[in-house]
Structures are given as C-alpha cells and as structure tokens.
Amino acid sequence: MQAPFSLDPHTARVLPWLVAIAFFMQTLDGTILNTALPAMAMDLQEDPLRMQGVVIAYMLTVALLIPASGWLADRFGARRTFFAAIALFTLGSLFCALSQTLGQLISSRIVQGLGGALMLPVGRLVILRVFPRSEFVKVMAFIALPGLVGPLVGPTLGGWLVEYASWHWIFLINLPVGVLGCVFAWRYMPALRDTQRTPFDSFGFILFGLAMILITLALEGLGEMHMPHARVLLLLFAGAACLCAYWLRAARIDNPLFSPALFHCRSFAVGILGNLFARLGGGALPFLLPLLLQIALDYSPAQAGMAMVPLALGAMSVKPLAQPVLQRFGYRRVLVSNTLLLGTLVIGLGLSSGVVPLAVLLVLLWVLGMVNSLQFTAMNTITLIGLSNEQASAGNGLLSVVIQLSMSLGVAAASALLNGFNDPGAGGDSLRAFQLTFVCVGGMTMLAAALFMQLDEQAGRMAKV
Structure with missing residues (x-):
C-alpha cells in the first residue's frame, strides 16, 4: 500500500461529511421503501404480496457485492470506486422512478444495490487509512450517526411522500444528493490505490457471496417474508455449508478474500x-x-x-x-x-x-x-x-x-x-x-x-x- 495519505485541512473537514451523507442515502433507502410498497403495487397493478421482490433484489445485491468492495477499491482506486458507487446508486434511483412494471423496478433496484454495496465500505476504508488513530473515534462517531437517523426518519418520510406526492419521489429525492455527491467525491475523495496487484479470489467470492445470499434470505424469510420453517432451515444449512467451505479454503491459499x-x-x-x-x-x-x-x-x-x-x-x-x-x-x-x-x-x-x-x-x-x-x-x-x-x-x-x-x-x-x-x-x-x-x-x-x-x-x- 502506498505511503500514508496527507490531507489538507479543508479536505479533512469535507471528507467525513461526504462519507456520512453517502451512508445516510444508503440507510434511508433501506427503510423509506417499506411504507410505499402498497401504493407502488396499486400503481403498477401488482399484488402487494409480490412487491417483496423490490426489497429482496436490493438486499441480495448488497450482500453479494460487499465482500468485493475492498478489492475493487484497491484495484481501481478509492476515488473512482466511490464515485462509481454514488453514480450507480443515483442512476438506479432514476431508473426506479421511471419504472413502469414490476420487472423494471426490480432490475433498477439491482443497479441501485450495486452502488449501495460499495458506498459505505469504501468510504469507511478511506477514513481508516487517511486519518490518524487519535482522530479515528471522533470521525467514526460522526459517520455512524446517519446510520441511526436514516432508519428512523425513513418510514415517516416514505409515508408522507406517498400521501402528499407519489411513490416516485422516494427515489427522485436521491437525484440532487447523488449529483452533488459525485461532484464532491471526485474533488475530495483521496485517490488511494494499492500499488501491488493482488489477485482476486474469484472462487472464494462465489462461496462467500452465496453463503451471504442464502443466510440473508433465510433471515428475511424467518422475519418479514414468513417462509415455512423447513425452507428457512434448508437455506440456513446451505449458507452455513458454503461459509464453512470458504473458511477451510481461505486457510490454505495465499490471497483469500478475507484471511x-x-x-x-x-x-x-x-x-x-x-x-x-x-x-x-x-x-x-x-x-x-x-x-x-x-x-x-x-x-x-x-x-x-x-x-x-x-x-x-x-x-x-x-x-x-x-x-x-x-x-x-x-x-x-x-x-x-x-x-x-x-x-x-x-x-x-x-x-x-x-x-x-x-x-x-x-x-x-x-x-x-x-x-x-x-x-x-x-x-x-x-x-x-x-x-x-x-x-x-x-x-x-x-x-x-x-x-x-x-x-x-x-x-x-x-x-x-x-x-x-x-x-x-x-x-x-x-x-x-x-x-x-x-x-x-x-x-x-x-x-x-x-x-x-x-x-x-x-x-x-x-x-x-
């Protein structure tokens, strides 16, 4: 890894705000949607019970891609990866607002999830690398705050937008924030990059990603999706088996995804x-x-x-x-x-x-x-x-x-x-x-x-x- 990055005072003040706002966008989006699902189903002429796919598509995309976030930041640079994450999230939000069918909406949520999976991990990684340990607690406290506020205001804001505007605004409100985020990311995000090309653990990524998808599906099935317990158990056991296989393999190779x-x-x-x-x-x-x-x-x-x-x-x-x-x-x-x-x-x-x-x-x-x-x-x-x-x-x-x-x-x-x-x-x-x-x-x-x-x-x- 390159030598420790030196921040000028202005960038040191702006960077935590940039990461915190990206975190807020992600956590807000994770909760604002739930109160709007019935209205979205009515507008798209779908059964409300089928709308769960809109939530699951985003959730599974995030679960799958998070393990690759560190490698992507090291390979392509933190600035490019963070910029691409905000751009994808914003573009996915636009596609969601323009969707005319359930299939289009689910596809758009996948695009949104590609960006959402990278925003916080890459932002937090940069904070860890550029700020001295003496300031790390203070900066992390600032960044963690939107993660607490987003889920609290999300349901209320979602209900208000659906009642007084339309469900499309749940996604449209991301656009101006996303555009500003792209501008500030390109200007203030440090161009950190790994100078040594570490090979990507593709098979490990498949094993670990599959484990995360299966376990996440099982947990959601036990909670909001109300799956039969037998199906939940099968998903949990399958996910646990993939996870065990990953860790056994990771212990014997040189460059695993997570050592x-x-x-x-x-x-x-x-x-x-x-x-x-x-x-x-x-x-x-x-x-x-x-x-x-x-x-x-x-x-x-x-x-x-x-x-x-x-x-x-x-x-x-x-x-x-x-x-x-x-x-x-x-x-x-x-x-x-x-x-x-x-x-x-x-x-x-x-x-x-x-x-x-x-x-x-x-x-x-x-x-x-x-x-x-x-x-x-x-x-x-x-x-x-x-x-x-x-x-x-x-x-x-x-x-x-x-x-x-x-x-x-x-x-x-x-x-x-x-x-x-x-x-x-x-x-x-x-x-x-x-x-x-x-x-x-x-x-x-x-x-x-x-x-x-x-x-x-x-x-x-x-x-x-």
Whole structure:
C-alpha cells in the first residue's frame, strides 16, 4: 500500500461529511421503501404480496457485492470506486422512478444495490487509512450517526411522500444528493490505490457471496417474508455449508478474500462477533418501535414518526462525547457497561409501554438514542482500530458484511418473536406480545457483554497515533 495519505485541512473537514451523507442515502433507502410498497403495487397493478421482490433484489445485491468492495477499491482506486458507487446508486434511483412494471423496478433496484454495496465500505476504508488513530473515534462517531437517523426518519418520510406526492419521489429525492455527491467525491475523495496487484479470489467470492445470499434470505424469510420453517432451515444449512467451505479454503491459499489471519488481532475478532450479537437490539428498534406505537398504543403514523425524533436527537447529542468517554474509561469498560445498559433500556421501553406518560417515554427514547449511538461507534471503532493498513481493506469489508447480516438478524428475530407471542387463539393481546418481544430482544443484546469482556484492558489505546 502506498505511503500514508496527507490531507489538507479543508479536505479533512469535507471528507467525513461526504462519507456520512453517502451512508445516510444508503440507510434511508433501506427503510423509506417499506411504507410505499402498497401504493407502488396499486400503481403498477401488482399484488402487494409480490412487491417483496423490490426489497429482496436490493438486499441480495448488497450482500453479494460487499465482500468485493475492498478489492475493487484497491484495484481501481478509492476515488473512482466511490464515485462509481454514488453514480450507480443515483442512476438506479432514476431508473426506479421511471419504472413502469414490476420487472423494471426490480432490475433498477439491482443497479441501485450495486452502488449501495460499495458506498459505505469504501468510504469507511478511506477514513481508516487517511486519518490518524487519535482522530479515528471522533470521525467514526460522526459517520455512524446517519446510520441511526436514516432508519428512523425513513418510514415517516416514505409515508408522507406517498400521501402528499407519489411513490416516485422516494427515489427522485436521491437525484440532487447523488449529483452533488459525485461532484464532491471526485474533488475530495483521496485517490488511494494499492500499488501491488493482488489477485482476486474469484472462487472464494462465489462461496462467500452465496453463503451471504442464502443466510440473508433465510433471515428475511424467518422475519418479514414468513417462509415455512423447513425452507428457512434448508437455506440456513446451505449458507452455513458454503461459509464453512470458504473458511477451510481461505486457510490454505495465499490471497483469500478475507484471511483467517485477521482474527489474530484480538480486538478485531471480539469486535466482529460483538457487532453481530450486540446489534440485535439496535437493529430491531427501527422495526419494532413504529409497530409498537401504532398497533399497540394507537398512535397515528404522524405521531409515531414524531415520537422517534428523541431517539435521533439522543444519537446526535452523544456524538461529541464518544471520544472523551472511550479515552477516559477504555473500550472494554465502555462496551461491557453500555451493552448491558442498552439491553436494560430496551427491556424497560417494552415493559413501560402503555404505562408511563408520553413525556417520560420521550425521555426514555432520548437516552436510548444516546446509548445506541455510543454502542455503534465503539463497536465499529474497536473492530478496525487495531488493523494494519495492509489488513484494513479486508477487515473493513468483513465488518460491512457482518453489519448487513446483523441488521437482517435483528429484524428477523424481532418479527419471529412478535409473531410467536401474538397468538390470536389466545386472545391476541398485542401490547403483551410487544412487551415480551422487547424483553427477549433486550436480553439477547445483554448477552453480547460477555463477548466484550474478552477485550484487553488496553485495547484501542495501544494503537499508534
């Protein structure tokens, strides 16, 4: 890899904004669509139950391409790859808005997914390589914020656009942001590039990509798609078999897609596994909270959307505190205590629903937003901060894969629990079903604290500045 890249002060200020906005576009798109699917189905004269393919096409494209993001950035350069990612996402958004049939819409979503799969991994890789480790926590906290805000405002904005404009605007709003993103990417994104041509692990990419597709389909099938359990099990076993085959092969070849040697870095190993399990609570919140407020507590869609604002405000308010807190107490203490606190707050939110006054509920959501934001920042940072520049590309790509999986896992687990507890034959008490679901999701989140206890006391503090 080339020598460390030197940023001028103006670029150093603009670059985090560029990556953060790209992240926001991606996470917003992942949630804004759901509330518009019935209106889209009516306009395209399709069965609403068939519209799930619009979501799945994007999701599977992202899951397939993320593993190749690091190699593409090294091979063609970070600037070109990031520019192409925003351009593809924007072009795909235009195609989606112009689609006249379901087939055209699904094809357009695939184009959009090609760009969405590369935007965040490549942007985060550049941040990891160009900023000193002393500033890494602060920059990552800033970039992680849109990932929390996007899923919260997405459903509300989608419903508003469908009600007062048309579903086409869900995609059209990406166009001006995408054009500006392309301009700023070409101007400010550093032209990082690997000077050594590393061969691409094509067969490993096929094995790993197939594993991600099968596992993601299984998780979505368990949750939103409501597949039969037998089919879900078959998909899970097939995906696990492909994943095992990949890792066995990766251990005996010279240039695998993701080297097992990455896990020799203890902070990376703990961070990856902790991300997978601790995100159950955070990943389930954007799915569970709007349903709880509207179905169990009889909030209108507008009221439910406004109730989510404190969660986003809490996430924003903790951003300046992330770096001082981590430097003062260390990653191990912060992650263990914050994971336990996050799980406790999720449980408390479920049990207090329908009992506490609205003002208390809003304060609870604000605190939950703070804790959730600190959790994501600390987890992402400890996963990457100990890697060398040579390992950064593969490690960042694997983290992106895990984040994608954990989001699906959180929604699938929450959906399965909610459906299991909401038994119509037993009276169908929806509030109790939500309360039990929040208790279970919060409890599973708390279990991840045992993983973070495996960090060294000095983890993250020993990185070279």
